[in-house]
Amino acid sequence: MLRLLKGGAEVSREPSVNSQSASGVSRIARAEDALGPLAAAAAGGDRDAQRTLLVAVGPSLLRVVRGVLGGQHPDVEDTVQEAMVSLHLALVGFRGECTTLHFACRIAVQTALNTRRRSGYRTRHTPNAEPADLAELARDDRSPADAMDAAACRQTLRDLLGELPAAQAEVLALHTLLGYTIDETAETIAVPANTVRSRLRAALARLRESAQTRPSLLELIEGGR
Amino acid sequence: MSDHDRDRFDPEDLVARARRGLLSRGEQEQLAHALEASPELATAYRVGVEIDRASAVQGGDDAVIARAADAAMARVVEMTTHMTTRKPLPSRAAQGSRWAAAAAVALSVICASGLAAALTGAVPWPFRSEPEPAAAPSVAPATPKKKHKPKRAPIEAAAIEVAPTPVIEPPEPITAPQRMPKAGAGIDPADDAATQFHDANEARRNGELKHAQRLYGRLIEQHPSSDEAGLARVSLGRLLLAAGDARAAEREFRSYLAGGGGQLSEEALVGQAQSFGRLKRANEEQKAWQRLLASYPSSVYAAQAKQRLAVLDAAHEQDGTR
Numbered sequence: 001m002l003r004l005l006k007g008g009a010e011v012s013r014e015p016s017v018n019s020q021s022a023s024g025v026s027r028i029a030r031a032e033d034a035l036g037p038l039a040a041a042a043a044g045g046d047r048d049a050q051r052t053l054l055v056a057v058g059p060s061l062l063r064v065v066r067g068v069l070g071g072q073h074p075d076v077e078d079t080v081q082e083a084m085v086s087l088h089l090a091l092v093g094f095r096g097e098c099t100t101l102h103f104a105c106r107i108a109v110q111t112a113l114n115t116r117r118r119s120g121y122r123t124r125h126t127p128n129a130e131p132a133d134l135a136e137l138a139r140d141d142r143s144p145a146d147a148m149d150a151a152a153c154r155q156t157l158r159d160l161l162g163e164l165p166a167a168q169a170e171v172l173a174l175h176t177l178l179g180y181t182i183d184e185t186a187e188t189i190a191v192p193a194n195t196v197r198s199r200l201r202a203a204l205a206r207l208r209e210s211a212q213t214r215p216s217l218l219e220l221i222e223g224g225r
Numbered sequence: 226m227s228d229h230d231r232d233r234f235d236p237e238d239l240v241a242r243a244r245r246g247l248l249s250r251g252e253q254e255q256l257a258h259a260l261e262a263s264p265e266l267a268t269a270y271r272v273g274v275e276i277d278r279a280s281a282v283q284g285g286d287d288a289v290i291a292r293a294a295d296a297a298m299a300r301v302v303e304m305t306t307h308m309t310t311r312k313p314l315p316s317r318a319a320q321g322s323r324w325a326a327a328a329a330v331a332l333s334v335i336c337a338s339g340l341a342a343a344l345t346g347a348v349p350w351p352f353r354s355e356p357e358p359a360a361a362p363s364v365a366p367a368t369p370k371k372k373h374k375p376k377r378a379p380i381e382a383a384a385i386e387v388a389p390t391p392v393i394e395p396p397e398p399i400t401a402p403q404r405m406p407k408a409g410a411g412i413d414p415a416d417d418a419a420t421q422f423h424d425a426n427e428a429r430r431n432g433e434l435k436h437a438q439r440l441y442g443r444l445i446e447q448h449p450s451s452d453e454a455g456l457a458r459v460s461l462g463r464l465l466l467a468a469g470d471a472r473a474a475e476r477e478f479r480s481y482l483a484g485g486g487g488q489l490s491e492e493a494l495v496g497q498a499q500s501f502g503r504l505k506r507a508n509e510e511q512k513a514w515q516r517l518l519a520s521y522p523s524s525v526y527a528a529q530a531k532q533r534l535a536v537l538d539a540a541h542e543q544d545g546t547r
Contacts, residue, residue: 047298050298050301051294051295051298054293054294054297054298055290055291055294058290058291058293058294059286059290061290062286062289062290066279067276067279071279076289077289077292077293078430080289080290080293081293081296081297081300084293084294084297085297085300085301086525088297088298088301089301090525090526090529092529092532093526093527093528093529093532094528095528106525107525110525114488114489114492117488117489118426118456150275150278150279153271153272153275154272154275154276154279156272157272157276166488166491167523175237175241175269175273176269176272176273176276177276179240179241179244179245179273179277180241181235181237181238181241181242182235182237182238183238184241189523190523190527191523197235197237200237201265204237204265204266204268204269205265207265207268207269207272208264208265208268211268
């Protein structure tokens with residue numbers, strides 16, 4: 001198993017990029033799939049490879065799920081588990097159109113968005129529930145006011161993910177939560193870059209609209225430029 | 226930095242690269258201009274930075290990941306075991322014909338896609354296992370688990386089990402709401418839809434699958450027009466499909482879709498296709514996969530749908546040449 005992992009670059013929490021082209025001009029290029037051999041072994045039925053793959057992509061899945069649901073959401077661990085099972089079984093249909101990590105993250109995004117939609121019904125009927133971000137505030141080393149604004153910033157994004165059309169929500173999540181570029185997002189969801197661009201810009205316009213309804217949030221955003 | 230170089234990145238890509246700390250000095254200037262010019266981009270950048278700050282690694286993450294991975298593996302093993310113990314292999318599978326080869330491929334896809342869909346997104350898979358408390362490093366080789374070893378082959382076996390022998394059955398009429406078994410003691414009929422939905426989900430998560438089925442059924446019966454009832458249909462369909470009652474499962478998915486669908490339409494279509502696959506209703510299964518591809522061309526199930534359609538086409542051709 002170590003050999004499989006060793007075959008590629010170290011697995012990164014962030015999407016990996018190659019910043020140098022042959023001409024010496026820096027640009028983003030598709031990275032080699034460090035997890036490709038492991039994914040192939042896992043798809044072939046190797047149980048050790050399967051578990052190792054899940055553990056290897058686990059930090060990224062956790063990041064996605066926390067980003068969509070909130071760090072203290074009670075369903076975070078459940079949702080990570082759902083995403084892992086889905087990834088495990090979806091490997092059969094994976095043809096390497098994008099990296100294994102991107103494929104895994106896309107599944108995590110969709111799983112988490114579904115969890116968020118489902119839990120929306122619950123939270124709508126329990127408005128007095130403790131905010132999911134409360135514990136996150138305690139960890140923030142900024143002033144309470146700034147931490148509250150930052151939490152509102154994240155919550156605005158999460159709320160919007162539940163309201164946007166699914167295609168826009170997916171693109172916004174990949175770009176904003178995971179920091180994917182246009183090309184990486186296009187590869188991951190197998191649509192043209194221009195489609196990603198237009199979906200993303202529409203989603204960002206909505207995000208901006210949402211932010212404008214909260215003056216303190218707007219101040220935070222404009223102050224951070 | 227020349228103007229030529231400045232044209233190389235989308236503004237959104239500059240934001241992405243900035244968050245990774247990859248910008249050159251010139252690109253940083255370019256980003257500053259872009260943020261000034263575009264409030265949308267400024268919002269995306271600020272929100273992204275906040276997300277990066279909030280989603281940093283936390284103490285105990287390794288343990289969370291290890292538990293999730295162990296539980297996920299245990300669930301997969303349980304699912305494959307469940308599917309392989311339902312029927313003996315059909316004798317035709319051993320004949321070595323082209324048909325058998327196609328069937329094996331087809332069914333490996335059915336098993337994988339079925340299980341994948343059952344577990345992706347909308348409805349958590351009902352089989353639960355107690356997570357192991359052990360923590361493991363986040364990128365460490367797996368510790369071989371003896372309990373997994375004897376269960377490695379079931380996917381192939383199950384694949385042959387579901388070999389395509391199309392038996393077309395007329396669709397059953399939709400009668401909403403579906404009558405479900407009566408709820409057990411302890412269920413307060415005065416509960417509203419949201420509470421019942423919450424309770425049913427709790428029961429499912431706790432592995433009380435029969436109880437969860439009853440609660441979903443009661444919710445559908447008592448609050449048929451509620452939002453929760455729609456979601457409950459998909460959840461119930463998944464539970465029924467996992468329990469081997471593909472006919473009842475298909476009814477639930479069909480009812481959900483007939484009601485105009487909603488946020489879980491994609492999952493309902495996948496569930497319906499899988500149900501038809503289990504029932505060996507090839508034509509309807511084909512239509513369900515086609516509908517999924519038409520409605521959700523970039524679905525994570527798209528590759529599996531295409532594979533399954535290819536297998537069904539091959540089976541049709543095979544039938545035509547006999």
